[in-house]
Amino acid sequence: AGAERLEAVVKASNAALRINPRNSRALNYLGIALRRLKRFEEALATWQRAIEVEPGAFDTWSNLGTMYALTGNIEKAEECIRKGAALAGVAEDRWHAAAWRNLAVLELFLKKPDAEKHLATAIKCGPSESKSWVLRAKMNLERASFEEALDDAKHADRMGEFQDPLAKRVRALAHLARGELDAAVEQAT
Numbered sequence: 001a002g003a004e005r006l007e008a009v010v011k012a013s014n015a016a017l018r019i020n021p022r023n024s025r026a027l028n029y030l031g032i033a034l035r036r037l038k039r040f041e042e043a044l045a046t047w048q049r050a051i052e053v054e055p056g057a058f059d060t061w062s063n064l065g066t067m068y069a070l071t072g073n074i075e076k077a078e079e080c081i082r083k084g085a086a087l088a089g090v091a092e093d094r095w096h097a098a099a100w101r102n103l104a105v106l107e108l109f110l111k112k113p114d115a116e117k118h119l120a121t122a123i124k125c126g127p128s129e130s131k132s133w134v135l136r137a138k139m140n141l142e143r144a145s146f147e148e149a150l151d152d153a154k155h156a157d158r159m160g161e162f163q164d165p166l167a168k169r170v171r172a173l174a175h176l177a178r179g180e181l182d183a184a185v186e187q188a189t
Contacts, residue, residue, distance in 0.1 A: 024054035058087035097126025
């Protein structure tokens with residue numbers, strides 16, 4: 001969303017919070033908007049407040065952890081993202097999928113062994129979430145499983161009606177790795 005829309009979210013969230021200062025949903029959405037506006041300190045404070053209000057909100061823990069990761073506090077990021085995934089459990093919706101995908105991304109970054117297992121949980125929670133499939137395609141690409149990478153990237157691209165730029169990029173890279181220059185160029189353009 002553009003800055004104008006994000007500022008509208010900030011305004012609406014603050015209006016909701018004036019009515020009910022303990023509205024954890026409004027706090028979470030406010031944090032998201034502030035993060036996207038690159039107002040990181042405000043986003044951190046907002047999510048910390050949201051957790052005080054509703055300590056069992058898995059998506060807020062995950063968002064807070066992501067914010068810590070963006071600001072370089074990897075230890076705190078891991079603590080929060082792990083807590084968010086544990087609180088999420090396994091349920092089929094995009095928010096649960098995002099919590100597990102965030103954990104998988106962090107574990108990939110930290111080179112931890114459970115990244116693939118947690119990504120599988122994200123896919124189980126959100127089988128139609130293209131971001132998880134793109135991440136798995138990238139993982140397959142990195143370990144030189146080019147056929148699997150291509151299959152996962154095609155699947156993600158299909159979900160996005162063949163308009164997903166991340167899926168197209170991974171498809172292009174997989175084709176390139178397989179020596180299929182024409183197919184790589186087609187996906188890249």
